[in-house]
């Protein structure tokens with residue numbers, strides 16, 4: 001579903017972020033990208049939805065070369081979740097959750113109905129939380145709204161950058177479990193960035209362990225844990 005073929009990225013200032021990246025994420029699979037800060041995880045993810053482009057190699061999503069795909073059309077099929085949810089602070093929770101379907105051209109009424117459905121799905125009562133603003137929610141709740149927003153237009157692919165990073169360990173574990181249950185139901189093709197190896201092996205179907213700019217190991221949790 002997502003295929004990296006010898007992908008390299010050198011930023012204009014000469015920094016090599018990734019080099020010779022090759023791996024494939026199957027349909028419905030959750031792959032975690034794990035490694036220390038600065039090893040190229042976020043760059044990898046941003047090349048999938050063309051927030052930045054590779055300087056060598058290519059990336060295929062659903063068989064299409066993303067370099068030849070219009071970014072707006074590409075992003076319609078790709079939900080994106082960032083730390084803290086990345087919400088619009090001056091819009092209500094309901095409008096935040098409805099933002100992606102609205103951009104995709106849905107009617108206001110249909111987008112809001114869908115947003116309410118998704119809030120329910122991530123464990124937020126739409127009547128209670130829908131009218132609130134992001135600043136009135138806890139970190140974990142904001143993160144859930146971010147997930148609801150990313151899923152609202154039902155994209156086949158989900159990119160998540162440290163989605164459980166900004167909350168305390170107890171909330172974090174709950175969000176991980178809830179997300180696993182949600183993923184079992186919706187079966188998206190997911191790329192998830194984390195710097196926490198425990199999180200990576202707990203939730204990943206397979207794990208890409210990054211060294212500097214490279215994937216040093218790409219395997220199942222059992223195989224990654226079994227390696228000395």
Ligand code: ADP
Pocket residue numbers: 011012013015016017018035036037038039040041042043044
């Ligand atoms: P990670 O997500 O693993 O922390 P990043 O992909 O953010 O890693 O960064 C990989 C490398 O690329 C780092 O050395 C970082 O400093 C560098 N980098 C990231 N973005 C830019 C940029 N816009 N311009 C120049 N260098 C960048």
Ligand code: ADP
Pocket residue numbers: 135136137138139140141171174
């Ligand atoms: P979670 O994010 O998983 O719901 P938290 O421990 O972060 O759990 O929050 C527990 C409860 O406290 C939340 O349900 C929320 O109603 C309330 N809460 C936390 N932070 C805030 C806040 N900044 N403003 C309003 N309510 C909050």
